[in-house]
Amino acid sequence: xxxxxxxxxxxxxxxxxxxxxxxxxxxxxxxxxxxxxxxxxxxxxxxxxxxxxxxxxxxxxxxxxxxxxxxxxxxxxxxxxxxxxxxxxxxxxxxxxxxxxxxxxxxxxxxxxxxxxxxxxxxxxxxxxxxxxxxxxxxxxxxxxxxxxxxxxxxxxxxxxxxxxxxxxxxxxxxxxxxxxxxxxxxxxxxxxxxxxxxxxxxxxxxxxxxxxxxxxxxxxxxxxxxxxxxxxxxxxxxxxxxxxxxxxxxxxxxxxxxxxxxxxxxxxxxxxxxxxxxxxxxxxxxxxxxxxxxxxxxxxxxxxxxxxxxxxx
Amino acid sequence: xxxxxxxxxxxxxxxxxxxxxxxxxxxxxxxxxxxxxxxxxxxxxxxxxxxxxxxxxxxxxxxxxxxxxxxxxxxxxxxxxxxxxxxxxxxxxxxxxxxxxxxxxxxxxxxxxxxxxxxxxxxxxxxxxxxxxxxxxxxxxxxxxxxxxxxxxxxxxxxxxxxxxxxxxxxxxxxxxxxxxxxxxxxxxxxxxxxxxxxxxxxxxxxxxxxxxxxxxxxxxxxxxxxxxxxxxxxxxxxxxxxxxxxxxxxxxxxxxxxxxxxxxxxxxxxxxxxxxxxxxxxxxxxxxxxxxxxxxxxxxxxxxxxxxxxxxx
Numbered sequence: 001x002x003x004x005x006x007x008x009x010x011x012x013x014x015x016x017x018x019x020x021x022x023x024x025x026x027x028x029x030x031x032x033x034x035x036x037x038x039x040x041x042x043x044x045x046x047x048x049x050x051x052x053x054x055x056x057x058x059x060x061x062x063x064x065x066x067x068x069x070x071x072x073x074x075x076x077x078x079x080x081x082x083x084x085x086x087x088x089x090x091x092x093x094x095x096x097x098x099x100x101x102x103x104x105x106x107x108x109x110x111x112x113x114x115x116x117x118x119x120x121x122x123x124x125x126x127x128x129x130x131x132x133x134x135x136x137x138x139x140x141x142x143x144x145x146x147x148x149x150x151x152x153x154x155x156x157x158x159x160x161x162x163x164x165x166x167x168x169x170x171x172x173x174x175x176x177x178x179x180x181x182x183x184x185x186x187x188x189x190x191x192x193x194x195x196x197x198x199x200x201x202x203x204x205x206x207x208x209x210x211x212x213x214x215x216x217x218x219x220x221x222x223x224x225x226x227x228x229x230x231x232x233x234x235x236x237x238x239x240x241x242x243x244x245x246x247x248x249x250x251x252x253x254x255x256x257x258x259x260x261x262x263x264x265x266x267x268x269x270x271x272x273x274x275x276x277x278x279x280x281x282x283x284x285x286x287x288x289x290x291x292x293x294x295x296x297x298x299x300x301x302x303x304x305x306x307x308x309x310x311x312x313x314x
Numbered sequence: 315x316x317x318x319x320x321x322x323x324x325x326x327x328x329x330x331x332x333x334x335x336x337x338x339x340x341x342x343x344x345x346x347x348x349x350x351x352x353x354x355x356x357x358x359x360x361x362x363x364x365x366x367x368x369x370x371x372x373x374x375x376x377x378x379x380x381x382x383x384x385x386x387x388x389x390x391x392x393x394x395x396x397x398x399x400x401x402x403x404x405x406x407x408x409x410x411x412x413x414x415x416x417x418x419x420x421x422x423x424x425x426x427x428x429x430x431x432x433x434x435x436x437x438x439x440x441x442x443x444x445x446x447x448x449x450x451x452x453x454x455x456x457x458x459x460x461x462x463x464x465x466x467x468x469x470x471x472x473x474x475x476x477x478x479x480x481x482x483x484x485x486x487x488x489x490x491x492x493x494x495x496x497x498x499x500x501x502x503x504x505x506x507x508x509x510x511x512x513x514x515x516x517x518x519x520x521x522x523x524x525x526x527x528x529x530x531x532x533x534x535x536x537x538x539x540x541x542x543x544x545x546x547x548x549x550x551x552x553x554x555x556x557x558x559x560x561x562x563x564x565x566x567x568x569x570x571x572x573x574x575x576x577x578x579x580x581x582x583x584x585x586x587x588x589x590x591x592x593x594x595x596x597x598x599x600x601x602x603x604x605x606x607x608x609x610x611x612x613x614x615x616x617x618x619x620x621x622x623x624x625x626x627x628x
Contacts, residue, residue: 020440020564021389044436045516046389073383075335075360075396075416082389087447102389122358126334133401202359250334 005037005052005094012041015093018084019100021045035209040103047103049079052096056209061097063138064208065089067185074130077204079104106196106203117227117239119202120195121246124223128216128251131185140188140212142271154277169270169301176263178215181256186219187211191226217257220247221268225300233300240312253314262308269304273297319351319366319408326355329407332398333414335359349523354417361417363393366410370523375411377452378522379403381499388444391518393418420510420517431541431553433516434509435560438537442530442565445499454502454526456585468591483584483615490577492529495570500533501525505540531571534561535582539614547614554626567628576622583618587611
C-alpha cells in the first residue's frame with residue numbers, strides 16, 4: 001500500500017505536458033516503499049517512475065534529485081531524474097512535490113551469491129568516487145546526532161537488557177569522531193531491496209531518499225550488514241571478503257578507516273535497530289504494517305559487539 | 315574504416331581509471347562514421363561508446379557534449395556523455411580530445427514505415443522543446459553563411475546547368491531571413507543512419523556533431539527530406555504528412571514557418587547538395603571512399619523547386 005496519493009491516467013497525461021517524454025501509454029501503482037507514492041509510468045518515449053513525495057520537503061528533495069542526476073551523469077546505474085521543459089526536476093502534482101525518474105531494469109536479489117556481493121561492492125565504491133565532485137550538502141539524516149536523539153524516544157518501550165545495550169552503545173559511539181574519516185555523499189540504505197540485478201549485471205541502485213553526507217565507511221558497513229550476512233546475523237565470510245575486496249580495488253581503505261571498522265559495523269547496526277524500534281513503537285498513522293522486526297538488528301548489534309575481532313577486515 | 319586512431323585494450327583500461335564505470339571487458343572498433351574514431355567499449359558496469367575526435371576542437375566540443383547531456387537529462391533518447399571523476403566530459407586520449415558516451419540500443423531502419431516516421435517527428439519536436447532551456451550557443455556550422463561561402467568553392471567543378479541551379483538557389487535563399495523563425499539547438503543531420511530503433515521503439519538519436527543553433531524548421535526540413543522520400547527524391551505523402559502531424563502535435567508550427575516551408579525544404583536540400591559536392595570534389599586525404607553521390611540532393615533540390623506547391627504542408 002505505497003500509493004498514498006492516487007493519480008489517474010488523465011492527470012498523469014496532463015502532467016506529462018510539462019515534459020518532452022511523449023504521452024502516456026501506461027500507469028501502474030507500485031505496491032512497495034513506505035515513504036513515497038510511486039507509479040510505473042510508460043510513455044511513447046520510454047519507461048519511467050513517477051514519484052509523489054509524501055514526507056520529504058523542498059529542503060531535502062533538491063539534494064536527492066541533484067545527487068541522483070550527478071551520479072547518473074557519471075554512469076552510475078541509478079534513477080536519472082527527468083528535467084521538465086523549464087529544466088526543473090521537481091514539480092507539484094496533486095498539491096505535493098513530484099518528480100519523474102528513469103526506470104531501471106532488473107529485479108531484487110534476496111539471496112545474493114559472491115558475484116552479486118562483489119558487484120555491489122564495486123558499484124558502491126564507484127558511487128563514492130563519482131560523488132566526490134558533487135558539491136551540495138545535506139547532513140546524513142540518520143547520522144550520529146539522529147541516533148543520539150532517537151534513543152531516548154524508544155527507551156521506555158524496551159526491557160532492561162535492551163535498555164542497557166542501547167544506552168551503552170550510544171555512549172560508546174559518542175566517543176568516536178567519524179568526521180575524521182573520508183566523507184562524501186552516501187546512499188545510507190543500500191539494502192538488497194534497493195539494488196536491481198539484470199541477470200549478472202547490476203541494473204541499478206534505487207531509493208536515495210535516506211542519502212546524505214557522512215563517512216563513506218558508514219555506507220560500507222550498512223551495506224555489508226545486509227548483503228553479506230546469514231539470516232541469523234553472522235557474517236558470510238566469503239561474501240563479506242569478496243564485497244570488501246571489490247570495493248577496495250576501486251577505492252582503497254585508509255588506515256583511519258581500518259582502525260574504526262569494527263565500531264562502524266556497530267554504528268550501522270545501531271542505526272537500523274533504532275529506526276526499526278522507532279517505526280515499531282511509534283508508527284505514524286497507517287504505517288504499522290510496514291514495520292520490520294527490530295530484533296534482527298538488535299541481534300546484529302549484539303554479534304558485532306561480541307565478535308568484534310572476528311569479523312571481516314578491511 | 316572509421317578507426318583513424320587505434321586504441322588497444324590496455325590503453326582503454328588505463329583511460330577508464332579516470333571514470334567510475336568499472337573496468338574494461340570488451341573493446342571493438344566501429345567501422346562507420348567519417349568524422350571521428352569510435353569504439354564500442356564495454357565495462358563491468360555497462361555498455362558505452364568511446365569517441366576520439368579527429369577534427370572537432372575544444373571550441374566546438376563542449377557545445378556538443380553539453381547539448382547531449384542536456385537532452386539526456388530531459389530523457390531525450392540520445393547518447394549521454396559520461397563525466398569522469400573530475401566531473402569533466404572531455405579528456406585527452408592518444409593526444410586527441412576524447413569522450414565516453416552511453417551506448418544506445420537499436421538498429422538503423424533504412425526503409426521506414428509510417429510509424430517510424432511518426433516516432434521520428436515526435437522525437438524531433440521533443441528534442442526542440444527540451445533544447446529551449448539549453449543556454450549555450452554555437453552557430454549552426456552548415457548554416458546560411460557556410461552555404462554562401464561553399465558554393466563558389468565547388469562552382470568550377472559543375473556543368474553549366476548545375477552552375478545556374480546553384481547560383482540561382484544561393485541568390486534566392488539569400489533574400490530570406492530565417493533568423494525570424496523559432497530558433498534553438500538543432501541536430502541538423504537527422505538522417506536515417508542517425509536514428510536507432512529497438513523494434514517499434516525509437517532507441518536513440520545519435521551523432522550530434524553537426525548540431526548548432528538555427529531555425530527549428532531547418533531541422534524539420536532536413537529530416538523529412540531523408541525520412542519521407544522515395545529513392546527518386548519525390549515525397550512519400552503519407553509518411554511526410556504523418557511525420558509533420560506527429561511533430562506539430564507536440565510543437566505546433568507558426569504562421570511564419572508555414573509561409574517559408576517550401577523555401578526551407580529547398581535550403582535543406584541545398585545544404586546537403588553542397589556538402590556532398592564539396593566532399594566529392596575536394597575530399598580530404600583518405601576520405602574519398604566515404605563520399606556520397608551529390609546528385610541525389612541535386613535531384614531533391616530540383617524537385618523541391620519544381621513542385622514547390624505540391625509538397626506536404628505544415
